[in-house]
Amino acid sequence: MDASLLLELAVNGAFIGMMYALVSAGIVLIYKTSGIANLAQGALAMTGAYMAWIGGTLIGLPIWVAAPLAAAVMFGIGALIERFAMRRMIGQPLIMAIMLTMGMEIMLRGLMPGILGASVKKIDIGIPNAPIILGDILINRTLLIGGLISFAMIVASILFFNSRLGVVMRAVSDDQTASWSVGIRVERAIAIAWGLSAVMATTAGVLWGATQGIDWSLSLLLIKALAIAILGGLDSIPGVLIAGIIVGLVESLATGIIDPIIGGGSRDLVASAIILITLLIRPHGLLGREHIERV
Amino acid sequence: MFYRRAGIRHTSYRSERRLWRLPFDRGLVVAVLIVLLILPLVVDRLYLVGYLLPWVIWSTAALGLNFLMGGAGQVHLGYGAIIAIGAYASAHAARFGVPFEIAMVAGGLASAVVGSAFGATALRVKGLYLAMATLAMQSIVDFVIIHVPAISGGGQATLRVPPARFLGIDLTEDVRSYYFVLLVGIVVTLFVLNVGRSSFGRALAAVREKDYAAAVIGVDSFRFKLLAFWVSSFIGGIVGALLAFCYYRAISPDQFHLDLSIQLVAMVIVGGLGSILGSFFGAALILFAPILLNQAVGALAVSSGLGISADLRAHLPLLLYGAMIMGFLLIEPLGLAKIYDNIRNYLLVWPFRHAPR
């Protein structure tokens, strides 16, 4: 096995892991405030990418205007989702609220391609395809930039949770009824979480959309993102970053090392094995907080 | 009104312990059964093969999953894989020459064994983490089926299922396979109904509510969780055999993907967690809503003469389907069965507005 190939795979894998982690961070954001695993996160990424496409291609704005604009619109959409759907689920069994997000995922998957057309859309974010070559190693420029943007956004959200508003959001995630009882506007906190999460989804959607084109399949990002979120510990944003990099690295290396041996795409298999083993050793993910059990 | 009872009053333990305590409910069960028995003889084959047969099979699967999710509180995102194991095990057994009756049970056992291994993780992992662990297992099972040609059936990855005979009755004909599926469905329903009244069912309920507390009062929560996985996976395996022999008749890996697992979880949750009736409602909604919405939108697009684009025409049913799931959950977050229950409760005390608590 060629060492420089492994290094190349490792570097690109780490960056792609960060891009996955950005989708996961949106899931964690909502989980941390409302205890709900948002199954519509992939669909939000898809919707955000479509929004950026509307701005960039339909209206003709430059991408650096269209993408932030799409993020702003998506913040509003996130807040509206809280207002008209999630708010009514407060105090209801969590699994039902999670199911609701799944209904939303199906709905968004029908809405955007239905209105804008199902064929793949192109979004150009102006990153040239020409790679950066360091000696024998090729670094994918899109992954590099995408990974760095993701990293920056994840760090920003870590800082956010240590602010005063962040403390309130964490309180809401612990006990919504108790939060209400001491005057916290639970709905507003959750709406902010949804809005921010939609912004992260939009960023992720645009980054991924630039590589694979925009169509419904962007919503499939959910599965991997959920896996990373759970591996990191559903309520830890640093955990997500670490888990994202681990999954990205391992998948990338597995493709290089194990695939030729077993003659099949071992990526998902290895990722699944890591998740299983981690959960058996650490049932709350890498950095997830432990459930405090009192009878 | 229909029930002619304001509240439920019992005069003996025997009457209180009955499965259906009100004469009206008993009448309804019998009526539904009679309808289900007569229907295949009077309706077009389309309704038999397109609706009745899959509905009974999926309801049975939802019952099996609901037993685990609603009964023991263990989220399972890999039930599709469990069904796949049952389907493949029974199909291979039958191809090997094993009679169908035994092949079906073998399918159930194979699923139960692997499913309990899935369940062993439940010793440590809970809630969404467990969901993820089962999801990981789903992808491992998928991978194995696709990559071992001996299982998936060669290069085309399609396995033909030999014709099945159950106790001498040929099951390749649709009406007969429907009756057979219905029989299995009824057996599973009665089983799940009765477990709720047994000590096993009560132990499961304790584990579901708080496994930690259950352990404190002497319920071996690990053992019962594992048992719940075993039973539920066994049902899943049987359903796999039914799917293979009575419905699909040729199986390929993509029939048992994650999509199926998610569909089943949706059936259980939208129907009502832990509700037997809900499993039937949920299966009906998740299976038929897309079909019926498609036909409705299609008919509407034609009759209105509006030139809606092909894309919108195709995606509108999907949109409405998602909206419908959301709508039902927003109206009644505890699922379809709870909506029924609310109506029933209302009628129980009618003409009074509220029942005393």
Added chain:
Amino acid sequence: MSLLTLNNIEVVYDSVFLAVKGISIEVPEGGLVALLGANGAGKSSVLKAISGLLRSERGAVSRGQATFRHENLLALDPPERVRRGLVHVLEGRRVFEHLSPAENLLAATTMHRDRTRVTRRLDEMLTLFPRLAERANAKAGYLSGGEQQMLAIARALMTEPKLILLDEPSLGLAPFLVDEIFDVIRRINAEQGVAVLLVEQNAVAALDLVQSAYLIEQGRVVMSGSAEALRANPDIQEAYLAGHNQVDYHAVKHYRRRKRWLA
């Protein structure tokens, strides 16, 4: 002058089950009032109706009026009620388990814009509850039951309330801790002029603490009056203050029957 008035409040769960059947209660400014009653009598439902927390349990106020300082309470959402000066300490403490005690207190200050006031209030609480100051950086979930109860009360006080609703503060606590908690309640009431509406099953302790009380059975007020009057009532003595006198089971049975009839 009354701070809080409930008039004929009715609470329904699941749109079907009637839990509270027309209750009228008054809490005077700076008063100390108790709601007594057995398990499932509807005491907690009354408190949740006042603080607006019924919705999260699929309940709703279906009839009646509630006014707090001459304002219709039922039109306000829970955080708005807290901003009017009404705070609810929930049954079972319900602290934010994964936050430290200090963060718990900080989380309850969303209504205060003035940061210096928040810090001052925080210091006051830590002096009022020195045990919390000792464990300011532990996770609240790992505090003992008594410490958690104190944290819950301190957290409620951070909102600077006029009326504090306390739901079973003595639940599951050792007797000496119960005394300590009740002492704190007395001090809050006396020193800060905060009115208290206390729900208790521990009638002995409660009647020693409060000025007046309501006895609730099956969702109705079956008796009310000053603490002395209730303490003197023979039915109360039999049913709730048992241990003080000889228990006459025939009488208890008789009382139960009468109670049913009342309901």
Added chain:
Amino acid sequence: MKRRTFLTAAGAAFVGLQIPIRNALADDKVIRFAMPQDFTRVYTFVTVEYSQGQRDYISLVNAKGGINGYQIVADISDHGNDLPRALEAYERAKAQGAILVDPLSTPVARALVQRAAADKINLITAYSGRSDAADGETFPYVFPLSPNYWTQAGLLIDYFRQQDGDLKGKKICFVHIDTPFGKEPIPILEALAAKQGFSLQTFPYTPPGNDQSAIWPQVRRAKPDWVVFWGAAVGQTVALTEAIRNGIPMNRVASSVWLSESDMDVVGRAQATGVLKVEPCASGQSPKIIQDIIKTVIEPAKGAGDRAKVGTAYYNYGVMMAALMIEGVRKAFEKAPNGPISGDWLNAGLNAISNFDAEGLIPPTTVTNTDHQGGGQCRIARWDGSKFVPATDWFSANQDVVWGEIKKSSAEYKASGK
């Protein structure tokens, strides 16, 4: 139990649905095709354009008075690649008297093979379904009517041989989605590698293929002479993008029929210049049949969809398939002018298609009782930055190897069902 509400709803639905079926059967002078296809899931990348082409061609035929005075009715519906839905659609089509079903989905086609044979309904499995269905003896009611994946792989290898003169000692990399569909061409490629002396390296990527960043560096380092990438939808655009990023020369990269103009848009029209694909029919608006459609159907605004899509690769695939189906109807009328119109009747017609080229849109196609593939002719086309330009004429190659595989696989199928 408590199923009253459900029963009322089911009863209403039942009554509501029963009526249209009976009405439909009463119509005469109508030939029914059913096109339950996947508009919302895995096959979205192709279905809209494919279906648009099919419908526009059928409109063209109907506008010209139909066939023998019969109008063709195509029932379009969405099965979402979900089997219970597809089976329902199939049963509905059967109840309504459809004599042909085109599901355009591999899993659905596979599940329908046995039912179609039992019900004598012609199952069209163009670019999907079982490759061994080309064997008309084993699968009398299944019609791929198009070069299957084995043929496509064989054609590509033959094109490489034509370019390089000889493949001995060359290296070919095969990058494919890790599903049965993606793995399908491997036996053919291996057989040809042994025969022609090139070395073959395969690289599976996990579905859906949105992340192939770990695959292509390996391909680059293998320094292949030719690269074949095999997937669909997202997997195709990502593969091509990664190939560009890894600096693999575009004129040495080729794929199956699943490459379209919109894929090129996503990758970047200019950057993808040179990439090769297998072309089963002419693309663009120039073929006469497409011109007829534009004149008779599109211009009077009776088109089935977006005008801009007319003449795209997938649109023309749809036209191609509709043309073949209708040629089958025409032949059926030649053989039995008075019907009765049934699956059997159409089957005879489809099997009698001979040397049909749809006025230059498709290679001359002959379907026989034994060959349901239609001869296996295609051409290789090259993307020139704005459109696909044919690089070869219609040709067929390596059919001996392909048919060896077809016979082997269909024999397996025969043996498995007692």
